[in-house]
Amino acid sequence: MIEVESVYYDYNGHSALVDVSVSFKNGNIYVLMGENGAGKSTLLKHLNGILKPKSGRVLVDGVDTREATVAELCRKIGLVFQNPELQFFCETVFKEVAFGPENLGLDSVMVKSRVENALRVVGLTGFEERVPWSLSGGEMRRLALASILSMEPKYLALDEPTVGQDRFSKENLKALIWRFKGMGKSVIIATHDIEWVYDLKPDVIILMSHGRIVAQGPPWEILNDTELLKKCNLVRPILLTLCDSLKLPLKSSTPSVTELAREIRKRIGEKFVLSRGF
Amino acid sequence: MKNLYYLEAFKFRKKNTFLHRLNVISKLPMLIGFSTLSIIFSGVLSQILLFLVMISLFSSSRLWVELYRLFRGNILLFALIVGMDYIFTRDLYFSVSMGLRLINLTGFFSIFFLTVLPSELSDLMTFLRMPYELIFVFTTSIRFIPVVIDDIRQIMDAQRSRGLELDKGSFLERIRKYLPILVPLVVHSIKRSQQLAEAIESRAFGSGVKRTSMYQFKIGILDLVFILICLITISLFAYAKISQILF
Ligand SMILES: Nc1ncnc2c1ncn2[C@@H]1O[C@H](COP(=O)(O)OP(=O)(O)O)[C@@H](O)[C@H]1O
Ligand SMILES: [Mg+2]
Numbered sequence: 001m002i003e004v005e006s007v008y009y010d011y012n013g014h015s016a017l018v019d020v021s022v023s024f025k026n027g028n029i030y031v032l033m034g035e036n037g038a039g040k041s042t043l044l045k046h047l048n049g050i051l052k053p054k055s056g057r058v059l060v061d062g063v064d065t066r067e068a069t070v071a072e073l074c075r076k077i078g079l080v081f082q083n084p085e086l087q088f089f090c091e092t093v094f095k096e097v098a099f100g101p102e103n104l105g106l107d108s109v110m111v112k113s114r115v116e117n118a119l120r121v122v123g124l125t126g127f128e129e130r131v132p133w134s135l136s137g138g139e140m141r142r143l144a145l146a147s148i149l150s151m152e153p154k155y156l157a158l159d160e161p162t163v164g165q166d167r168f169s170k171e172n173l174k175a176l177i178w179r180f181k182g183m184g185k186s187v188i189i190a191t192h193d194i195e196w197v198y199d200l201k202p203d204v205i206i207l208m209s210h211g212r213i214v215a216q217g218p219p220w221e222i223l224n225d226t227e228l229l230k231k232c233n234l235v236r237p238i239l240l241t242l243c244d245s246l247k248l249p250l251k252s253s254t255p256s257v258t259e260l261a262r263e264i265r266k267r268i269g270e271k272f273v274l275s276r277g278f
Numbered sequence: 279m280k281n282l283y284y285l286e287a288f289k290f291r292k293k294n295t296f297l298h299r300l301n302v303i304s305k306l307p308m309l310i311g312f313s314t315l316s317i318i319f320s321g322v323l324s325q326i327l328l329f330l331v332m333i334s335l336f337s338s339s340r341l342w343v344e345l346y347r348l349f350r351g352n353i354l355l356f357a358l359i360v361g362m363d364y365i366f367t368r369d370l371y372f373s374v375s376m377g378l379r380l381i382n383l384t385g386f387f388s389i390f391f392l393t394v395l396p397s398e399l400s401d402l403m404t405f406l407r408m409p410y411e412l413i414f415v416f417t418t419s420i421r422f423i424p425v426v427i428d429d430i431r432q433i434m435d436a437q438r439s440r441g442l443e444l445d446k447g448s449f450l451e452r453i454r455k456y457l458p459i460l461v462p463l464v465v466h467s468i469k470r471s472q473q474l475a476e477a478i479e480s481r482a483f484g485s486g487v488k489r490t491s492m493y494q495f496k497i498g499i500l501d502l503v504f505i506l507i508c509l510i511t512i513s514l515f516a517y518a519k520i521s522q523i524l525f
Contacts, residue, residue: 050435070438079439086429087436089461099458103441133465147440 001025002047002077002155002186007056009042016042018211020056024155024188029181031197032190033222034208035233040190041082043208044157047188049073060155075104078153082160084144088132093124093143096132100151111150118150121179123172137164145176155186162193174200198223198237198254207232220253290395295339296500297393302402304501308335309390311512316382321525322371324515325378331511332385341392348388352381396420414483418474426467433462 002024009017016039024030032040045051046058049065058065060076081087090096097118101111119125122142127135132143141164148156156177162170177187177200191197197205198219205222207215209232215222222228226236239260248263255263292298297305316328336345356377363373400417404410437458438444444455518524 045435048439050438069443071441071443074439074441081432081436081439083432084436086432086462086466087440087458088465089458099442100440103443151441 001059001061003059004043004046005056005059007043007046007053007058009046009051009054016211017046017053020211020213022206022213022216024186026154026186027181027184028186028204029177029200029202030186030188031200031202031205032188032208033192033194033197033205033232033234034214035192038208038232039211040208041159042211044079044159044188044190047155047157048077048079050079071103074100074151074153076153077155077157078148078151079157080145080148080159080161082163085133085137085140087144087147088140091131092128093119093130093132093135094128096143097147097150100147104151114150114152115146118146121149121176122146138166138169141165142169153185155188156180157188157190159190160192161189162191162196170196192234194223194229194234194237198239199256201254223254291344291392293339293341295341295393297335297339297341297389299500300393300504301497301501302394302398303405303497304505305390305394306402307505307512308508309386311508312386313383315512315515316379316386318519319515319524320372320375320379322375322378324518324524325375325382327515327524328382329378329385332382332389335389336385339393341389344388344392348381348385352384356380422470425470426463429463429466430459433459 004020004022004024007017007020008015020039020043032043034040042051046053046065047060049058049068049070052066060068060073063073065073088096090099094115097115098111101114106114115128116125119127122145124139124142124146127139127143132140135143141161145158145161161173165173174196177189180187189200189202201219203218204216205219206213207222207228214231215225215228223237223240229236237254239255239257243255243260246264246267248260248267312328312331316325319325319328333345336342359380360373360377363376364370367373396417399420400413403413403416434444442455442458444452444459446452447455515524
């Protein structure tokens with residue numbers, strides 16, 4: 001479990017986190033949402049100790065981040081950055097992914113199996129000998145993810161992972177996050193891609209604004225609160241707006257496209273739909 | 279992170295202080311005069327006097343944080359210079375004055391760049407009738423300093439998150455550890471300069487037409503007073519050197 005306890009942080013007097021308290025339990029998916037500059041990235045950088053709180057504290061499995069080095073913490077928590085292309089320095093994809101495990105001091109057999117595994121998970125098998133900079137934007141992002149996955153962290157933190165990704169990659173990312181959850185690990189994602197979050201169905205959404213946490217709860221609770229979302233420069237997901245305009249009372253409060261379609265069919269009558277060939 | 283601190287001492291900071299309000303031209307005699315003096319003089323006493331001048335310039339605009347940054351950034355190099363000089367010459371006065379010379383030189387440059395906007399520099403160069411291409415290259419590189427500092431910070435964060443420990447290991451190991459920082463920085467800078475080249479060409483850069491400009495130089499009383507004070511101080515130092523009062 002990661003516990004963030006009344007953390008305050010500022011950049012040269014410009015406050016970026018104010019009295020932030022939140023805890024991340026194992027086996028859950030968390031999404032941090034909020035406007036640009038809300039403090040999402042700053043919070044993520046506190047989790048693996050790159051930034052240390054100016055007051056308050058962050059505990060990773062009971063260890064205070066101020067008492068551990070980043071190198072120790074990154075065994076437990078893997079952080080994938082917003083601009084991953086800013087980190088490649090090896091001549092091949094394989095070496096790039098091997099960099100993390102090598103820093104952990106693993107032997108070459110272990111390193112090799114971890115690299116292969118990580119590349120397979122992100123769908124980059126066969127890219128081993130490619131030059132990292134020759135990859136497309138989306139592939140680079142997946143490579144950055146692989147270079148963290150190869151360290152096999154218990155917690156995974158992703159900063160804006162869907163930026164510049166196509167629909168297909170976003171679907172894959174979603175599947176990967178759920179597989180992580182299935183292994184009892186937790187994933188913390190900072191994003192403002194609300195449609196993707198709606199589709200992802202995380203366990204908890206945490207809304208941030210001006211360095212503070214303004215709300216947290218399950219998706220149906222947060223994503224239905226138009227006023228709250230507006231405060232964070234976010235717009236309600238399209239499907240929820242559609243439900244509202246159709247005045248559909250739904251059992252599950254965040255229906256998927258299929259569920260919604262089924263409901264619509266029921267309302268307008270199966271016969272009508274079939275006769276029109278829908 | 280310490281290394282980045284050093285660069286911050288040269289980054290322009292928007293403030294409304296005495297020195298910020300002055301014209302660029304008025305600050306030129308100060309920059310050229312005092313940095314030349316720091317090089318010409320080698321005695322401890324004269325370097326201490328120049329040091330005091332530098333401190334008073336910083337304090338005239340209450341740039342305390344910036345002064346602290348300058349010291350913090352210089353402390354290692356200062357210790358290195360004093361230490362090495364002392365080992366080789368066994369002359370403590372000389373070694374200390376060499377260390378002070380470094381601090382004074384960087385100090386005067388730091389004041390200039392802290393209080394002069396990049397755009398003011400290009401206006402100055404235009405005023406001095408330098409070719410526009412040169413001015414453009416100069417000001418773009420200066421404007422990109424904060425961007426590059428930010429790049430370095432991001433790269434370091436990313437590599438540390440992958441377990442890179444910069445401050446561990448022997449001297450040679452540490453140098454090797456800077457590779458994961460330097461390579462992405464160079465690659466990224468090259469990519470950015472290509473993008474910049476495309477962007478400025480698509481905005482008719484280098485079309486050969488005479489550019490229009492919208493700046494005029496205004497020199498006020500404050501500027502004149504500052505120039506006068508600088509010139510008098512510099513002349514006094516020069517007089518002391520010529521008449522061999524100070525070395
Ligand atoms: N390195 C930095 N130096 C100064 N200010 C920063 C730095 N990084 C972020 N900030 C500021 O801190 C605030 C929070 O930024 P950030 O955590 O990046 O927000 P988000 O990821 O939610 O967009 C913003 O106001 C931003 O301008
Ligand atoms: Mg961010």
